[in-house]
Amino acid sequence: MINEFSALEVRNKITAGELTAVAAAQASLSAIAQGDGQLHAYNAVFADRALQRAESIDRAKAAGKPLGLLAGVPIAIKDNLCTTFGATTCSSKMLKNFHSPYDATVVKKLEEAGAVILGKTNLDEFAMGSSTENSAFGPSHNPWNTHCVPGGSSGGSAAATAARLCAASLGSDTGGSIRQPASLCGIVGLKPTYGLVSRYGLVAFASSLDQIGPMARTVEDAALLLQVIAGHDPLDSTSWPQPVPDYLSDLDKPLEGVRIGLPAEFSGDGIEPEVSSAIAKAVDFYRSQGATVVDVHLPHTKYGIAAYYVIAPAEASSNLSRYDGVHYGHRTAKPENLFDLYAASRAEGFGPEVQRRIMLGTYALSSGYYDAYYLRALRVRQLIKRDFDQAFEKCDFIACPTSPTVAFELGAKSGDPLQMYLCDVFTVTCNIAGIPGMNIPCGFSNSGLPIGLQILGPTFSEQRMLRLARMYEKHHDWHTRKPKGFTNS
Amino acid sequence: MSTTTAVEPQYKVLIGMEIHVQLATKSKMFTGAANGFGGEPNSQVDPVILGLPGVLPVINKRAVEMAMMVGLALNCQIAAQTKWDRKSYYYPDLPKNYQISQYDQPLCGPGAIELPLPDGSSKTIRIRRAHLEEDAGKLMHEAGMTESLVDLNRAGTPLLEIVTEPDLHSPEEARLFGEELRRICRYLAVSHGIMQQGHMRFEPNINLHIYHNGKTVKTAISEVKNLNSFRSVERACSYEIQRQLAEFLANPEVTSNAGKSTRGWDDDKGMTLLQREKEEAHDYRYFPDPDLVPLHVAPQWVEDIRSGVVELPIARRKRYQEKFGMSAKEAFSLTEEREVADLFDRAAALGAPARRLTNLFLGPAAKMANEAASAEAATVLISDLPVTAQQYAQLAGLIESGGISATSAVPIFEYLVKHVGADPAKAAQELGLVQVRDQNQTEAWVAQALAANPQAISDYQSNPKKKQASLGFLRGAVMKASQGKADPKLVGEILEAKLNAAAQES
Numbered sequence: 002m003i004n005e006f007s008a009l010e011v012r013n014k015i016t017a018g019e020l021t022a023v024a025a026a027q028a029s030l031s032a033i034a035q036g037d038g039q040l041h042a043y044n045a046v047f048a049d050r051a052l053q054r055a056e057s058i059d060r061a062k063a064a065g066k067p068l069g070l071l072a073g074v075p076i077a078i079k080d081n082l083c084t085t086f087g088a089t090t091c092s093s094k095m096l097k098n099f100h101s102p103y104d105a106t107v108v109k110k111l112e113e114a115g116a117v118i119l120g121k122t123n124l125d126e127f128a129m130g131s132s133t134e135n136s137a138f139g140p141s142h143n144p145w146n147t148h149c150v151p152g153g154s155s156g157g158s159a160a161a162t163a164a165r166l167c168a169a170s171l172g173s174d175t176g177g178s179i180r181q182p183a184s185l186c187g188i189v190g191l192k193p194t195y196g197l198v199s200r201y202g203l204v205a206f207a208s209s210l211d212q213i214g215p216m217a218r219t220v221e222d223a224a225l226l227l228q229v230i231a232g233h234d235p236l237d238s239t240s241w242p243q244p245v246p247d248y249l250s251d252l253d254k255p256l257e258g259v260r261i262g263l264p265a266e267f268s269g270d271g272i273e274p275e276v277s278s279a280i281a282k283a284v285d286f287y288r289s290q291g292a293t294v295v296d297v298h299l300p301h302t303k304y305g306i307a308a309y310y311v312i313a314p315a316e317a318s319s320n321l322s323r324y325d326g327v328h329y330g331h332r333t334a335k336p337e338n339l340f341d342l343y344a345a346s347r348a349e350g351f352g353p354e355v356q357r358r359i360m361l362g363t364y365a366l367s368s369g370y371y372d373a374y375y376l377r378a379l380r381v382r383q384l385i386k387r388d389f390d391q392a393f394e395k396c397d398f399i400a401c402p403t404s405p406t407v408a409f410e411l412g413a414k415s416g417d418p419l420q421m422y423l424c425d426v427f428t429v430t431c432n433i434a435g436i437p438g439m440n441i442p443c444g445f446s447n448s449g450l451p452i453g454l455q456i457l458g459p460t461f462s463e464q465r466m467l468r469l470a471r472m473y474e475k476h477h478d479w480h481t482r483k484p485k486g487f488t489n490s
Numbered sequence: 491m492s493t494t495t496a497v498e499p500q501y502k503v504l505i506g507m508e509i510h511v512q513l514a515t516k517s518k519m520f521t522g523a524a525n526g527f528g529g530e531p532n533s534q535v536d537p538v539i540l541g542l543p544g545v546l547p548v549i550n551k552r553a554v555e556m557a558m559m560v561g562l563a564l565n566c567q568i569a570a571q572t573k574w575d576r577k578s579y580y581y582p583d584l585p586k587n588y589q590i591s592q593y594d595q596p597l598c599g600p601g602a603i604e605l606p607l608p609d610g611s612s613k614t615i616r617i618r619r620a621h622l623e624e625d626a627g628k629l630m631h632e633a634g635m636t637e638s639l640v641d642l643n644r645a646g647t648p649l650l651e652i653v654t655e656p657d658l659h660s661p662e663e664a665r666l667f668g669e670e671l672r673r674i675c676r677y678l679a680v681s682h683g684i685m686q687q688g689h690m691r692f693e694p695n696i697n698l699h700i701y702h703n704g705k706t707v708k709t710a711i712s713e714v715k716n717l718n719s720f721r722s723v724e725r726a727c728s729y730e731i732q733r734q735l736a737e738f739l740a741n742p743e744v745t746s747n748a749g750k751s752t753r754g755w756d757d758d759k760g761m762t763l764l765q766r767e768k769e770e771a772h773d774y775r776y777f778p779d780p781d782l783v784p785l786h787v788a789p790q791w792v793e794d795i796r797s798g799v800v801e802l803p804i805a806r807r808k809r810y811q812e813k814f815g816m817s818a819k820e821a822f823s824l825t826e827e828r829e830v831a832d833l834f835d836r837a838a839a840l841g842a843p844a845r846r847l848t849n850l851f852l853g854p855a856a857k858m859a860n861e862a863a864s865a866e867a868a869t870v871l872i873s874d875l876p877v878t879a880q881q882y883a884q885l886a887g888l889i890e891s892g893g894i895s896a897t898s899a900v901p902i903f904e905y906l907v908k909h910v911g912a913d914p915a916k917a918a919q920e921l922g923l924v925q926v927r928d929q930n931q932t933e934a935w936v937a938q939a940l941a942a943n944p945q946a947i948s949d950y951q952s953n954p955k956k957k958q959a960s961l962g963f964l965r966g967a968v969m970k971a972s973q974g975k976a977d978p979k980l981v982g983e984i985l986e987a988k989l990n991a992a993a994q995e996s
Binding site: 082208 | 537540541542543544545546547548549576578580582585586587588640773775777780781782783
């Protein structure tokens with residue numbers, strides 16, 4: 002029963018004295034003990050530490066001290082967020098035993114708000130992938146059908162949240178890594194505007210695209226988590242120096258006269274009919290609530306994947322060059338010389354997808370190729386940004402599918418990198434433009450797998466975007482459905 | 491500029507310099523870790539310096555301001571917008587395996603300085619650019635060890651890289667430029683300029699334009715890496731000139747259009763060694779650092795910094811010569827250190843006569859500072875002595891007014907150093923050095939000196955060639971007899987009168 006509570010309910014019950022933080026933590030821990038064997042959502046669970054943290058919340062409550070926004074809420078975090086407790090592995094052999102001497106800014110903020118961090122969740126190695134199959138520690142499974150992938154790269158967080166192995170979680174999104182697994186697991190996932198959440202302590206994949214965001218079962222919980230983690234951080238020069246708006250107070254107020262744009266470029270070939278029809282129904286719902294639906298054009302969308310797979314690997318090739326076997330991380334056993342130390346440590350420490358992207362990126366930045374690849378990709382980036390700017394003159398938000406398909410079976414795409422890259426076709430342009438985007442559950446396929454609606458908005462429109470999402474959630478019950486067999490209550 | 495001998499062809503030397511200056515900020519270029527020399531290995535580090543997963547750089551504003559100060563001192567244009575780029579290469583002293591630098595938008599654009607030359611002339615040295623970057627750590631190879639050790643204390647230190655145009659035309663000019671730049675940086679307090687600690691590192695780019703069979707042949711440019719003394723700059727440039735010339739003479743046809751090479755300097759052997767040919771040049775894969783945003787430099791910020799740029803040594807030397815009548819050498823000595831020149835200016839501002847003040851500084855003050863330096867085996871500047879501008883002004887005034895003799899200034903100055911805060915006039919009294927102008931007393935000292943030196947009297951009177959020398963000798967003897975208290979002018983008058991009178995008598 003406790004595991005069915007939303008994060009906000011847990012917090013409210015604890016502050017009201019109706020539930021203890023220890024009971025909430027214990028409920029999550031026992032759900033993990035029962036369910037995670039099948040899901041492998043977690044890379045590590047910190048049971049003792051979580052219970053100690055929960056006890057301290059209960060003591061604070063007993064002493065009448067003020068409690069934070071997430072007091073006693075059991076949270077899972079993606080294993081690419083640095084913590085002083087446990088390892089920070091990025092699901093890579095390279096960092097299997099890496100223990101960070103510092104906490105990521107979002108981890109500090111969660112704990113200052115009273116969150117109880119249960120453990121760290123599985124991901125595609127260094128967040129590179131769309132199925133969590135690229136984890137060096139084995140894939141995660143989709144709680145709706147364990148033969149299927151949970152999506153990726155934040156597949157562990159999505160699976161854990163959907164399966165009630167935590168109240169809510171954090172993921173990171175470079176090209177869709179929060180929204181796509183949220184879609185495939187039937188939960189809410191929000192990629193904030195670039196710069197809204199500090200990246201300090203997020204192990205970098207592609208610095209100009211990475212953002213940390215909430216993954217939750219309700220829009221309210223996503224708003225709650227965003228409230229806690231958003232805000233300027235002097236340690237991140239790219240974080241936005243503006244006060245954080247109140248995401249919660251007006252959340253239930255429907256948006257009046259909202260204009261929803263439908264981009265022609267986000268429909269057609271490659272989208273499963275069940276996905277198309279679920280999106281159309283969601284749009285109809287908004288129309289019935291008084292929204293105006295307009296056609297918009299994002300003509301450069303078709304170059305999105307190409308630009309993304311130049312920019313992201315280029316940055317990654319540089320960001321990941323520090324993993325060289327010299328200072329920390331995996332080191333080859335018997336190097337013959339310095340070059341061999343580098344080459345062998347990296348060949349042994351990185352999986353094939355990471356190596357592929359390092360090679361792609363190194364190539365794109367090489368002298369003689371830089372202009373043709375990297376510079377051209379940056380020009381496409383400007384065009385994609387302009388597309389969105391122009392579209393948002395005609396509409397307030399854009400609605401489209403998050404993923405062209407529902408969850409696919411493990412192994413279905415892992416042999417074909419290009420097929421896998423196309424999973425991100427509707428999500429990458431959001432990162433390229435730096436705008437916010439979120440997934441909300443909007444139906445199920447006949448096979449019982451979740452379908453997700455993606456909402457895209459202009460920069461820093463999270464407050465209204467959450468209200469738009471909440472309008473839908475209030476009148477639908479998709480988010481209350483739960484996968485069978487993964488809860489002990 | 492050019493040399494012509496029977497065997498050597500006519501040629502012109504072109505040297506451009508790249509100089510790395512470590513900026514003396516409190517913290518490092520992109521993080522709050524302390525920026526200091528020494529300490530236990532890897533004690534001045536933090537997660538950013540170690541390049542740990544998830545860390546992000548943050549610009550050190552003070553480093554930018556110091557770089558702007560140097561740029562303004564070199565008359566460089568300060569960019570309205572500058573950005574940061576990653577320069578990629580793998581080396582164990584570079585934890586991220588990329589260095590944050592500035593590639594195509596340096597903070598400081600073109601500039602120039604007038605470099606004074608020893609013959610009194612000057613030469614315009616154009617500055618191409620100056621940009622900020624972070625320093626690397628150090629690898630240590632200990633004897634008997636098969637492994638290398640890494641010390642990252644130096645990693646992340648703010649570095650200003652200054653690049654000149656090839657306007658230096660001799661090894662001496664290269665050295666003079668380096669020395670002048672060091673003085674500028676020390677005046678601006680952006681660097682301590684301690685060469686032994688690597689605060690400044692020089693990389694001259696050298697080649698020759700040789701006039702051969704009516705054509706100009708350009709030798710391949712060689713860049714000599716990491717020179718950390720002025721002497722090695724001069725020696726390495728000289729060596730390269732001779733080497734390139736010899737290479738040309740051995741095979742005049744091949745030299746033209748050859749690529750640039752990188753060479754190292756072996757100080758013991760006094761020669762450069764090839765490190766890398768052009769074909770082996772790195773591909774640094776520069777690209778804009780996505781962790782940092784471009785820096786917009788507001789005009790008002792530049793003006794604020796400009797207003798803080800002090801009078802620089804070149805201007806100060808000129809002023810000292812023109813306003814205070816100093817020789818070039820005197821002006822050079824007094825402006826070598828900003829603290830000394832500042833002290834001089836403060837004393838002069840109190841109305842002290844410049845000539846007396848100059849002599850005090852370069853005489854007793856310089857002597858005592860040198861003695862203290864050798865006693866303490868450390869640098870002691872004139873400004874480190876416990877003598878204030880006021881005391882200098884008073885002492886110079888006493889000499890000027892004839893209250894004490896110039897010779898007496900030495901013991902009085904020593905007294906002031908030993909008795910901190912003493913009044914110069916009282917010190918003169920205490921030491922019995924107040925100048926005596928009493929006619930009888932002076933005649934008595936003259937008589938005493940004459941009685942003791944009959945040979946000098948005889949030389950004066952009988953040997954015209956020795957007349958002036960003998961007079962000088964006898965004047966000294968009188969001053970000595972008076973223990974420096976006699977008025978030299980009065981002594982001269984009495985002495986000459988006596989000697990001439992004696993001559994008439996004899």
